[in-house]
Amino acid sequence: MKGDFSRSTHRPTNRYSGVRLQQGRVLLDAEWNEQADLALQRERASAVDAIGRTGAPKHSPDEFRHFQVALADEGRDLLIAPGQIYVDGLRCENHREGGMRLSKQPDLPGVPLPVDDGLFAVYLDVWERHVTAVDQSPDGFPALREVALGGPDTATRVQVVWQARLVEVEEKGCGAFVAPEAPTGRLRARAVPGEDATNDCLAPQGGGYRRLENQLYRVEIHDTVENRVRFKWSRDNGSIVSRVLAVDAVAKTIRVEDPGRDDVLGFASARFVELTDEARELRNEPGLLLEVQTVLGDEVTVLIPANTNLAVGSQPTLRRWDGVDTVVSGQPIDLEDGVQVEFDRGTFTPGDYWQIPARTLTGKVEWPLDPRNPSQPIFERRHGTDHHYCALAAVRFGGGVFSNLADCRPLFPPLTAIAASDVSYDPSACSNLATVRTVQQAIDILCRASGGSEPGIHIEKVALMNGRVLDNDVVIAPAELAKGITITCDKPVFQDSVRNTRGMPNPVCRVTIDLPWPTTSIEAEQWQMASLGSIGFTTITVAGQVNADGPLIVWSPQAQGDVIVDIASWLSSNLLEALAQRTHGQIKRLLARLSLNGNFIWGPRGPDLYLDGEAFGVPARGHTALRLPSGNNRSGGNFEMWFWLGPEEAPQPRVGLIPSRTSRFFSSNLGREAIAFGIQREHRSVVEALPPNYAVDAAQAFDPTRAAALAGRTGVRTLTALSSTRFEKLGTVLNDMLSTHLRLEIRTTPLEDNILLRQVRTSMAAGNPPDFVVGDEALMAKLNELQYPGALLAI
Numbered sequence: 164m165k166g167d168f169s170r171s172t173h174r175p176t177n178r179y180s181g182v183r184l185q186q187g188r189v190l191l192d193a194e195w196n197e198q199a200d201l202a203l204q205r206e207r208a209s210a211v212d213a214i215g216r217t218g219a220p221k222h223s224p225d226e227f228r229h230f231q232v233a234l235a236d237e238g239r240d241l242l243i244a245p246g247q248i249y250v251d252g253l254r255c256e257n258h259r260e261g262g263m264r265l266s267k268q269p270d271l272p273g274v275p276l277p278v279d280d281g282l283f284a285v286y287l288d289v290w291e292r293h294v295t296a297v298d299q300s301p302d303g304f305p306a307l308r309e310v311a312l313g314g315p316d317t318a319t320r321v322q323v324v325w326q327a328r329l330v331e332v333e334e335k336g337c338g339a340f341v342a343p344e345a346p347t348g349r350l351r352a353r354a355v356p357g358e359d360a361t362n363d364c365l366a367p368q369g370g371g372y373r374r375l376e377n378q379l380y381r382v383e384i385h386d387t388v389e390n391r392v393r394f395k396w397s398r399d400n401g402s403i404v405s406r407v408l409a410v411d412a413v414a415k416t417i418r419v420e421d422p423g424r425d426d427v428l429g430f431a432s433a434r435f436v437e438l439t440d441e442a443r444e445l446r447n448e449p450g451l452l453l454e455v456q457t458v459l460g461d462e463v464t465v466l467i468p469a470n471t472n473l474a475v476g477s478q479p480t481l482r483r484w485d486g487v488d489t490v491v492s493g494q495p496i497d498l499e500d501g502v503q504v505e506f507d508r509g510t511f512t513p514g515d516y517w518q519i520p521a522r523t524l525t526g527k528v529e530w531p532l533d534p535r536n537p538s539q540p541i542f543e544r545r546h547g548t549d550h551h552y553c554a555l556a557a558v559r560f561g562g563g564v565f566s567n568l569a570d571c572r573p574l575f576p577p578l579t580a581i582a583a584s585d586v587s588y589d590p591s592a593c594s595n596l597a598t599v600r601t602v603q604q605a606i607d608i609l610c611r612a613s614g615g616s617e618p619g620i621h622i623e624k625v626a627l628m629n630g631r632v633l634d635n636d637v638v639i640a641p642a643e644l645a646k647g648i649t650i651t652c653d654k655p656v657f658q659d660s661v662r663n664t665r666g667m668p669n670p671v672c673r674v675t676i677d678l679p680w681p682t683t684s685i686e687a688e689q690w691q692m693a694s695l696g697s698i699g700f701t702t703i704t705v706a707g708q709v710n711a712d713g714p715l716i717v718w719s720p721q722a723q724g725d726v727i728v729d730i731a732s733w734l735s736s737n738l739l740e741a742l743a744q745r746t747h748g749q750i751k752r753l754l755a756r757l758s759l760n761g762n763f764i765w766g767p768r769g770p771d772l773y774l775d776g777e778a779f780g781v782p783a784r785g786h787t788a789l790r791l792p793s794g795n796n797r798s799g800g801n802f803e804m805w806f807w808l809g810p811e812e813a814p815q816p817r818v819g820l821i822p823s824r825t826s827r828f829f830s831s832n833l834g835r836e837a838i839a840f841g842i843q844r845e846h847r848s849v850v851e852a853l854p855p856n857y858a859v860d861a862a863q864a865f866d867p868t869r870a871a872a873l874a875g876r877t878g879v880r881t882l883t884a885l886s887s888t889r890f891e892k893l894g895t896v897l898n899d900m901l902s903t904h905l906r907l908e909i910r911t912t913p914l915e916d917n918i919l920l921r922q923v924r925t926s927m928a929a930g931n932p933p934d935f936v937v938g939d940e941a942l943m944a945k946l947n948e949l950q951y952p953g954a955l956l957a958i
Contacts, residue, residue: 207252
């Protein structure tokens with residue numbers, strides 16, 4: 164904040180809760196401002212505690228409120244709804260009735276709309292802007308200056324700026340948005356130390372701050388061009404500023420409204436000035452930094468670099484700076500009169516600033532010291548300006564218009580109106596509520612079963628003969644179906660209740676295939692079709708044998724009696740070829756269904772325990788999955804699922820944990836088994852973090868108690884891990900899940916693959932490689948070249 168301040172004293176680590184005035188004492192601007200900062204800190208921390216990092220007030224789905232995003236101009240623009248939203252405790256307000264166009268935001272003039280087609284996240288960039296009387300718009304009401312007193316400069320204001328922006332993402336979904344990283348560059352300041360005596364006859368040059376006035380120095384990053392970072396500094400916190408009345412590019416003069424009260428607090432002694440305007444400030448763009456040649460009254464003559472245009476937008480201002488230099492990390496830089504700064508390595512963005520108080524009485528620069536080395540000042544990250552981000556929506560852009568809009572705002576209700584649907588629920592301890600996310604959903608399911616739970620046989624897994632789980636709505640090769648299907652139940656099944664006792668088809672366990680219809684030219688002629696095409700599908704039941712062995716039901720394609728067709732061979736070799744010929748390649752997949760009549764399948768002790776086969780679909784990445792075990796606590800109930808028969812798809816690379824062969828945790832099978840039992844592979848968070856249509860190893864049991872016991876026997880309490888940014892979400896989910904189930908402290912750091920490999924190589928050379936890496940088989944192959952991994956622990 165570029166105000167005429169003495170210093171900023173608010174530090175959260177001091178744990179102050181308020182400022183107390185004492186009678187007869189001077190009140191300083193820093194104390195008043197610290198009280199305001201303490202109140203803001205408490206208010207925003209409380210908002211985050213109550214609301215979360217971001218949230219908008221809950222409203223009726225029929226209302227367009229609270230920063231909801233909608234399509235405008237037939238999809239050529241987006242509309243931001245009026246209302247409020249909280250981002251890291253900052254309250255953002257949109258007072259535009261009917262909503263604000265993305266392209267016409269007052270706080271982000273000239274926001275660019277997409278040019279190329281793609282998926283985009285709509286997000287908010289929220290920050291605070293310091294507003295002085297010079298910065299205030301001429302039509303701002305009420306004016307900051309009191310005309311009754313002659314319009315003197317008094318207090319300033321802080322304004323919350325919110326800007327709706329677009330960023331292209333790789334996949335649609337609210338989780339695809341990743342907030343920009345904050346700059347990591349740091350700075351420290353001190354007074355120049357005195358020199359040691361080298362000659363008994365000469366007094367050494369003294370150190371310390373040498374100016375006659377107390378100052379608040381401001382060091383601010385101006386711009387970053389390629390690898391060169393420029394900064395500017397001011398001994399008055401950059402507070403010497405005036406409105407610009409006219410710019411004469413030919414005469415190289417800039418006429419200002421207020422040249423300053425005197426030579427010290429004005430432009431007369433300026434070495435550099437920055438010409439900017441409101442639009443540039445709102446876009447976080449630096450102004451034109453110009454060297455001053457002469458100052459005469461209200462006219463400032465500057466040196467204009469080649470190819471520089473002095474054109475400015477609305478509300479232009481001119482600000483005085485006392486020096487300009489280039490950031491060089493690790494090297495002290497003298498500003499003036501004993502004030503010295505030093506930059507650390509890291510990244511910087513224009514507008515990053517640090518405030519440095521210097522005091523005449525003590526000859527010191529006020530800066531915190533390093534607790535580990537009290538003789539040295541500590542490096543600090545920027546003092547401002549902090550940006551805060553949240554996703555509003557996900558949208559597709561194509562053909563010049565937006566479409567497929569998805570709302571990403573977390574909504575929260577008033578404390579006096581919290582409903583069960585607003586309260587989250589963790590279903591990990593209750594298998595029949597595995598897909599439930601709120602207390603209301605759990606109550607609804609339990610309410611349907613409140614008439615009394617009836618015992619039953621439940622289907623736990625459906626698989627192909629090769630052991631692969633047959634999930635709902637997936638594509639398999641007909642050759643896989645030709646080998647048969649196994650249905651695993653939680654209790655034994657009476658054999659004669661499922662097997663073919665009177666011939667085919669089996670009445671209680673069936674596999675059907677939908678074939679294109681009509682199938683012959685005669686049928687096409689009967690229905691007056693001009694050619695043999697497909698206007699629908701006809702369902703056939705595949706001839707098959709069904710048997711049971713304990714809790715296992717087995718279906719296999721098999722002919723009976725005088726039927727001489729080899730059904731398995733037909734499925735494997737002829738079905739897709741005939742489909743291609745019949746439909747000229749237009750239809751490449753066929754819909755198949757597996758169904759079991761639960762009312763007619765019972766246990767070995769008689770018909771008092773029936774198959775509870777009701778199963779429900781749940782959303783998964785790219786398909787509709789099935790929630791298992793089956794059942795709705797009612798005796799009987801049919802089991803239904805579908806899948807597709809088509810060309811074999813290339814197997815997906817396996818994804819999981821790549822353990823270090825030198826990790827003490829994985830030195831025996833205890834660690835590997837602990838990881839295997841500690842991952843709940845079918846949990847929604849895991850499924851959503853995996854690639855679309857990824858088939859998890861559902862055969863692996865989930866047993867957190869056993870996982871914790873095995874992990875405890877390793878003697879390891881802390882694990883370090885790296886995660887490929889391609890699987891950053893999965894790395895976060897596994898970090899939280901394994902930390903909880905294994906009762907270990909796990910620290911996972913996401914890195915891009917090339918950086919990750921360098922980090923592994925460096926840490927291996929230092930003898931402290933990460934315990935495991937989250938990635939896929941492709942990454943494991945590269946790690947193999949470094950002699951890093953053991954066998955992949957696939958999910």
